[in-house]
Amino acid sequence: xxxxxxxxxxxxxxxxxGVSVQLQKLSKSFESAxxxxxxxxxxxxxRIEPGEFVAIVGPSGCGKSTLLSMIAxxxxxxxxxxxxxxxxxxxxxxxxxxxxxxxxxxxWRTILGNVLLPIEIKGLDLxxxxxxxDELLVQVGLSGFASKLPFxxxxxxxxxxxxxxxxxxxxGLLLMDExxxxxxxxxxxxxxxxxxxxxxxxxxxxxxxTHGIDEAIFLADRVIVLSPRPGRIDLEVKIDLPRPRKWAxxxxxxxxxxxxxxxxxxxxxxxxxxxxxxxxxxVQT
Amino acid sequence: MxxxxxxxxxxxxxxPSKEELARSSRLRRRRRTVIFERAAAPVLGAIxxxxxxxxARYSGISEFVLPQPSLILKRMIADCPLLLTxxxxxxxxxxxxxxxxxxxxxxxxxxxxYSRLLEVxxxxxxxxxxxxxxxxxxxxxxxxxxxxxxxxxxxxxxxSFFAVMVATVVAFKSIDRGYADLARxxxxxxxxxxxKIRLPAALPAIFGSMKVAxxxxxxxxxxxxxxxxxxxxxxIQLQANSNFxxxxxxxxxxxxxxxxxxxxxxxxxxxxxxxxxxxxSR
Ligand SMILES: Nc1ncnc2c1ncn2[C@@H]1O[C@H](COP(=O)(O)OP(=O)(O)OP(=O)(O)O)[C@@H](O)[C@H]1O
Ligand SMILES: [Mg+2]
Numbered sequence: 001x002x003x004x005x006x007x008x009x010x011x012x013x014x015x016x017x018g019v020s021v022q023l024q025k026l027s028k029s030f031e032s033a034x035x036x037x038x039x040x041x042x043x044x045x046x047r048i049e050p051g052e053f054v055a056i057v058g059p060s061g062c063g064k065s066t067l068l069s070m071i072a073x074x075x076x077x078x079x080x081x082x083x084x085x086x087x088x089x090x091x092x093x094x095x096x097x098x099x100x101x102x103x104x105x106x107x108w109r110t111i112l113g114n115v116l117l118p119i120e121i122k123g124l125d126l127x128x129x130x131x132x133x134d135e136l137l138v139q140v141g142l143s144g145f146a147s148k149l150p151f152x153x154x155x156x157x158x159x160x161x162x163x164x165x166x167x168x169x170x171x172g173l174l175l176m177d178e179x180x181x182x183x184x185x186x187x188x189x190x191x192x193x194x195x196x197x198x199x200x201x202x203x204x205x206x207x208x209x210t211h212g213i214d215e216a217i218f219l220a221d222r223v224i225v226l227s228p229r230p231g232r233i234d235l236e237v238k239i240d241l242p243r244p245r246k247w248a249x250x251x252x253x254x255x256x257x258x259x260x261x262x263x264x265x266x267x268x269x270x271x272x273x274x275x276x277x278x279x280x281x282x283v284q285t
Numbered sequence: 286m287x288x289x290x291x292x293x294x295x296x297x298x299x300x301p302s303k304e305e306l307a308r309s310s311r312l313r314r315r316r317r318t319v320i321f322e323r324a325a326a327p328v329l330g331a332i333x334x335x336x337x338x339x340x341a342r343y344s345g346i347s348e349f350v351l352p353q354p355s356l357i358l359k360r361m362i363a364d365c366p367l368l369l370t371x372x373x374x375x376x377x378x379x380x381x382x383x384x385x386x387x388x389x390x391x392x393x394x395x396x397x398x399y400s401r402l403l404e405v406x407x408x409x410x411x412x413x414x415x416x417x418x419x420x421x422x423x424x425x426x427x428x429x430x431x432x433x434x435x436x437x438x439x440x441x442x443x444x445s446f447f448a449v450m451v452a453t454v455v456a457f458k459s460i461d462r463g464y465a466d467l468a469r470x471x472x473x474x475x476x477x478x479x480x481k482i483r484l485p486a487a488l489p490a491i492f493g494s495m496k497v498a499x500x501x502x503x504x505x506x507x508x509x510x511x512x513x514x515x516x517x518x519x520x521i522q523l524q525a526n527s528n529f530x531x532x533x534x535x536x537x538x539x540x541x542x543x544x545x546x547x548x549x550x551x552x553x554x555x556x557x558x559x560x561x562x563x564x565x566s567r
Binding site: 069072073074092094096097098100102104106107108110117118120121122149151 | 461473486
């Protein structure tokens with residue numbers, strides 16, 4: 001199934017590379033209901049290269065989703081500059097696809113109808129994309145579910161459909177907000193390696209938010225660690241393990257292990273993770 | 286596997302398995318439940334009418350006070366043309382008032398949903414209007430609209446639009462923001478978000494409120510006829526009252542109820558047609 005997801009997408013325009021994303025001193029603050037200023041993100045400086053896979057980890061509430069919505073053009077930064085493909089972003093980028101934490105499938109549309117929603121909204125040729133959608137659904141293991149309604153699918157199946165919806169147009173920028181958070185471990189592992197295969201085929205830029213440190217290291221070229229709110233970049237870890245990475249093998253690599261240690265150290269320093277107490281209790285004799 | 290085992294298994298195969306038996310009996314039970322449910326309302330109705338018939342016939346209450354259902358039915362058949370002509374008038378008033386209520390109710394709901402300013406400006410006034418007993422307006426409405434279609438349409442509309450408006454506003458407001466964000470991330474315009482997401486999401490609630498509104502619209506139209514009219518089932522009732530013709534009065538009341546139920550069924554059919562391919566409720 002792995003290479004298949006990408007194979008299903010129309011490849012008539014031979015190779016469209018990913019887009020670049022540039023954040024300069026990007027900050028975001030909200031006004032709380034009580035009228036106080038609440039700083040969610042503070043002076044994020046980050047340049048994401050075309051075709052790069054960047055994973056962002058950080059404690060809950062540190063502004064990861066906020067960061068993603070800004071890159072998706074759904075939320076305006078309070079201060080700072082945000083460029084996609086070297087142009088200041090003024091709204092959702094036409095080449096971006098978003099996968100949210102919830103699947104947000106429209107409950108009255110069939111799975112196929114949901115996958116085709118972006119095509120319909122952009123007024124493209126539905127007939128041309130129907131076969132693409134069908135093929136994508138087969139590749140993610142949802143053959144036979146195209147005409148089912150979302151409530152007839154499990155959570156993992158629904159999230160897979162949501163991913164098909166986000167990639168049907170081969171986005172140059174794929175934005176994912178904890179897309180596998182609600183999945184069981186096995187499905188998650190499968191989706192993670194499928195995502196790697198997809199990305200290797202498409203060459204698109206991916207910004208991937210997750211709580212799973214191992215998932216981040218496995219997938220990413222670079223892992224960005226955010227500090228607690230207001231989120232700042234606390235640590236950047238480059239991962240240059242050879243690709244395609246295999247789930248079991250990757251974990252054995254010393255580099256994988258080192259990245260894991262560094263990131264966990266970072267969390268421990270911030271008091272988000274507590275140092276594991278490995279001392280044996282004294283044995284009474 | 287021994288021969289005996291094989292035979293035992295073969296014999297086992299011939300008979301329906303425990304699961305099969307359980308399934309068929311479950312099916313039978315479900316079918317029976319469905320039949321019972323279908324029959325419940327007609328049977329209860331028939332029992333009530335029977336009691337009414339017996340009481341009216343044997344308790345010595347005069348026909349002038351409580352006519353027997355059988356007499357009312359006879360009267361309805363005899364006066365069928367009269368009742369039908371007037372029912373048609375009432376039906377037009379109800380459908381007109383109801384349609385106005387849905388169109389205006391949804392339109393006001395939209396302006397309230399999309400404009401915070403209009404919301405704070407309009408809502409208190411609309412609620413104030415809603416607290417006025419509509420019957421108190423009837424004489425004024427005659428003064429303004431005369432004796433034609435006007436007052437009936439207006440009362441029918443006025444009494445029923447609030448239900449549609451409130452339910453629609455609530456339905457629009459309760460849609461998860463994520464859906465709109467999703468559509469926006471695909472480059473959808475606000476109009477597209479409305480047609481592809483908000484409206485279909487709110488549709489079940491809107492239909493629910495339309496059911497309430499329809500029954501209210503019937504009340505409004507008949508109310509209008511009581512106040513000022515030369516036509517309609519309400520007018521027939523007034524006529525029957527002044528002629529001490531209680532049987533005709535009852536015949537008109539029943540015609541109103543039948544009209545209401547008929548329109549309600551039409552609305553249900555429209556709902557079902559628009560909601561095909563959705564998750565069945567319940
Ligand atoms: N619309 C909003 N109005 C006010 N405050 C908000 C809004 N959206 C987010 N916040 C605040 O900004 C902070 C960051 O929120 P965000 O959703 O980006 O966190 P997150 O890192 O994605 O958390 P999680 O990992 O739990 O999803 C939080 O403290 C949150 O309360
Ligand atoms: Mg989040």
